[in-house]
Amino acid sequence: MKALQFDRFGSPDVIVLRDVPKPEPGPGQIRIAVRACGLTPSDWAVIDGLLADRLPPLPRGIGFEIAGTVDALGEGTTGVEIGDRVFGPAAFDGPTAGAAEYALMAAWARIPEGVTAEQAAALPMAAETAWHALDDLGVQPGELLLVHGAGSTVGEAAVRLALHRGVRVIATAGPARAAALEEIGARVTGYGDGMADRVAALAGGRLDRALDTAPTGGRIDRADQAAPAGGSLPTLIGLTGDSDRVLTVSDFAAAAELGARITQIDLRYDRMDEFARLAGEGVLVVSVTRAYALDQIQEAAELSRSRRPGGKLILVP
Secondary structure, rough: EEEEEEOOOOOHHHHEEOOOOOOOHHHEEEEEEEEEEEEOOHHHHHHHOOOOOOOOOOOOEEEEEEEEEEEEEOOOOOOOOOOEEEEEEEOOOOOOOEEOEEEEEEEOOOOOOOOOHHHHOOHHHHHHHHHHHHHHHHOOOOOEEEEEOOOOOOOHHHHHHHHOOOOOEEEEEEEHHHHHHHHHOEEEOOOOOHHHHHHHHHOOOOOEEEEOOOOOOOOOOOOOEOOOOOOOOHHHHHHHHHHEEEEEEEEEEHHHHOOOOOOOOOOOOHHHHHHHHHHHHHOOOOOOOEEEEEHHHHHHHHHHHHHOOOEEEEEEO
16 A cells, blocks of 8 residues: 655655555554545654654654545454444554555544545544643633634634534634634634734623634734744733633643643544534534645645645545
8 A cells, every 4th residue: 555654753855655565453443445634733743753752663654633434343343334434543553654545543433424534534633622722721601712823723623612612702813714714603803913902802801711723933913924932822811811811722832931721632532423423513624725645745744834724734545
């Protein structure tokens, strides 16, 4: 089968497309024919050496989240049949992962009717991160929440889940995502000079809580630049009046300095069936910007690492 691998740490330039043996499912695992694999910032972090001492020896694969059709069952695996359409996290403890023609899974859920493989592969990490963030921030029904960076995959998932929970939402996003976020019920303002004043005017007073889902260090006043330490968090703290009412999913160094909350996700994936249900009902959607073939990985990596992908990027074997 074809699979993406890397044999040394560094930039995405180290990724190569190879012919390798199909992985065999172990007890409790399934193997799927991969129809779509989502790219995440975690892919580039692992290639850069993150968790190098906790993962198996090189070579390794990339691709943490996948969707496809069940192809083989490991010993003792129940509740799923060959031919079922499923999505979830790819097993990451072997020489290949999700960016391959076949991949292993130890946790999964069925893809609902009306949801494509590409849409399903976009969900797991964004939904899991957004769900944890809302819980950790303590957002309650009826409260007014600002989601900063709502055009990101985690940001869009957070807006949708918050609205579903009965939370009122103000979102900051670029023009490419503003209309879609307004359509689902958020009040939206763009980035740029005066953004904090516009948010305050939309709030009609003080915000109850703020969730920062922008890429690390993303500026609150310029959508096309990175910022020094602190990024948007000082402004979000000013809008809520309390650092304990602000949480970031990415800017951990600034949060520690300023007293804001953080979410460090323990990706258990025990809510996969709930995410599937919400996706089937149209509540949970992560916008897919573009799909690439496996041999287009360098082009996909360049856009993904630009911090302006405009939505989810998908690899399609």
